Amino acid sequence: MIRGYTLRFPPARWEEGILCGNGAMGALALGQPVQETVILTHERLFAPIFDGFKAPPMKYKIGEIRELIKAGRYDETAGIPVEQLDSIYHDPRMLWTNPFMPACDMLVNTDVFGSVSEYERSLDFSSGLGKVEYKLGGVRYFREFFASRSDGIGVLKLSSDKPAKYTIALAKHPEDSLYDFHSSHCMKRELDEPQVFSEGDEIVLRCKFTYRQGRFYTARAKAVQLKGSGCIARAMLSRHLMLDNVKEAVILFSIEMDEEESAMEKCLIYSYDELLESHKAIHGDMFQRAEMLLESHVHMRKSLLVDMPAEDDEKIWEESRNKMPISPEFLNKAFYAGQYEILSSCGFYPPNLQGVWTGAYGVCWSSDYTNGGNAQTSILSLLPSGMFECMQSLFNYLESLMDHFRRNARALYNCGGIYIPIRTSDSGHAFHFGASHPTLFWTAGAAWFSRFYYDYWLYTCDDAFFINRALPFMKEAAQFYLDFLVEDENGFWLFSPSYSPENCPANSSSPVCINATMDIAASRELFSNLISACESLGIERESIGKWREILSKMPPYLINADGALKEWATPLLEDRYDHLRSSHLYMLYYDIPQDFKENSELMNAARKAYKLRMKANSQDRGIMSLGQIQCGMAAAHLQDAEMVDAILNSISKSNYYPTYATSHDAGPYIFNADISGGLPALMFEAVAQSSPMIDDKGAIFAFNIVLLPALPECMKSGKVRGMRLRGGFSLDMEWRDKIILDYKLSRLTEVSYPYAVYTVNRE
Secondary structure, X not given: OOOOEEEOOOOOXXXXXEEEEOOOEEEEEOOOOOEEEEEEEEOOOEOOOXXXXXXXXXXXXXXXXXXXXXXXXXXHHHHHHHHHHHHHHOOOOOOOOOOEOOOEEEEEEEOOOOOEEEEEEEEEOOOOEEEEEEEEOOEEEEEEEEEOOOOOOEEEEEEEEEEEEEEEEEEOOOOOOOOOOOOHHHHHHHEOOOEEEEEXXXXXXXXXXXXXXXXXXXXXXXXXXXEOOOOEEEEOOOOEEEEEEEEEEEEEEEEEEOOOOOOOXXXXXXXXXXXXXXXXXXXXHHHOOOEEEEOOOXXXXXXXXXXXXXXXHHHHHHHHHHOOOOOHHXXXXXXXXXXXXXXXXXXXXXXXXXXXXXOOOOOHHHHOEEOOOHHHHXXXXXXXXXXXXXXXXXXXXXXXXXXXXXXXXXXXXXXXXXXXXOEEOOOOOOOOOEOOEOHHHOOOHHHHHHHHHHHHHHHHOOHHHHHHHHHHHHHHHHHHHHHHOEEOOOOOEEOOOEOOOOOOOOOOOOOOEOOEHHHHHHHHHHHHHHHHHHHHHOOOHHHHHHHHHHHHOOOOOXXXXXOOEOOEOOOOOOOOOOOOOOHHHHHHOOOOOHHHHOOHHHHHHHHHHHXXXXXXXXXXOOOOHHHHHHHHHHHHHOOOHHHHHHHHHHHHHHOEOOOOOEEEEOOOEEEOOHHHHHHHHHHHHHHEEEEEEEOOOOOEEEEEEEEOOOOOHHHOOEEEEEEEEOOOEEEXXXXXXXXXXXXXXXXXXXOXXXXXXXXXXOO
């Protein structure tokens, strides 16, 4: 089994700590030998700074906005909702979402002095068990910890060769805004000083929010299962736990939101080993459903999950920084680290920008759900991994905010259905907007998330899920466009206003636009998927005709003078290549639409588009790693193995901490979880792809499965087991030097879709 990573030095920064999580709670252990700090977080702990803020009533200005855009007065257009927000909230700054924040620190001090030797820390991805061990004063000390997925608590075991003395405390995390921007200015006035008190042999920290009556959270720590002659554990008046003369002790800890009931009491009857085994049974099953092992040696290992010598772990990371091409061993580590990080972050909510961990109040971009690509990329590997229950966290989250999304649609555009803004946290209201970031004009959010509902159905073949959950969501996403779209002078639908996330046309000073290619592509996909699913299931007969009519009037994609797919489907706006996103390649992120696939000019234009993008940003490799994943997925579907190889090498070289956690920017800099899901997804997509085959009516009648469609040089030999494919299939395969040695396709559902298999380089 894969051990994960083993490092021999304590981390200097919280981003390099040991990450444990059960979806609901995160525990980030810094790994310091004598004075340990474990930063505790909760998936729903967003500071309620902007509670009550809602989308401005832009619907009264939509006519004026469209007239200004038609006249080319884009800067004036951008100012309209800004003025509306300022008039309501009297704050000229761009408003942010409620920021994700640390709950508290659990401090574990060992009462011993001297020089530390033989230090080592590790994390076993397959079990979620973190470890720290060291030697001091002739005594060897051990710490083991995990966040239990089965019982909803955190567990820490302290042990040593000889009896030891410890103090355990809960304390507010220091206000040390690491990046010092966005939300950090709000935290001091919003958070009361916590109350810390003892209840028997348990210590409790309770923290209220200053201006939000009834909002609070509670952290608990309790010592159990003490071993040692004459050992004691007691809660002191100084509000900490004292453990004396113990050779082994177990600390249970938890975080509860508001009036949530503590899960600790029901766990007291279980031993440490029972708690660990119960957790491993769930975590391990999900983690090991799909396995991949790349191999650089002639003879393949028998095991897919391998235990790598500890001394190799640091060497592999160091070499990834300085040697090209990237090694298969590094990609193995990065693959499993990403799978672990995303699995550990999926609870009722999906991973936010930092998964379910943070070590700062002034966290970048509020560590929210950035729905312009980051949130979608973080969960990208869940379906091919078969971790379907983790994908439920996305649906739970979105459905919990549907009333907010409906209000957005009405307030902003006087439309029915739902509007999902580009940023959300524990609120789905749309109020994050600025003149240079006109995000309220971006309409692709609900259509984009609809893709995951549709794909969940394709992977699982769960018709009841589609009818009961996917269809209602997708119909509300579609209803927005039915009310929003207007005809242009040529009889095509006009997307006005529109916005291509964070990019600005080369011939304009404002990002405000019409017909952003992404908006067109996402809406085309939404209506096409509704038709194919409903035709396949024989439902929604009355709606299908209406959806076909919408599709018939979609504006065509355009190609610019350089032969590249245009980012704005209008001759009025010119492309800008020096940008790190590839939003206009949206139609290629997950598959290739049939009408696009049948148009060789568009296919060639898409290839040209991402090559120009990568060339223009060649000096910025590793910056906004999300954008590289987007290019990589498009390249994989266009069977461009060379580009996939270049992107995997670029990200591996620049965007990984020594612990194999991922970063947003090269450095690594700014801890971010999105490519933790994105890189494994890109590796899966390079190995195999499955596409629905559609008949003349639009119904799915089979799946076309392509093996090794875009295999890069850095993945030229390897194995995969249990990889899930659309159509309810599972794939086991082995290849060497890009030649398939053997493969097996299994059907895991009762639905009997046939498949056509096309393999490359098969002997």
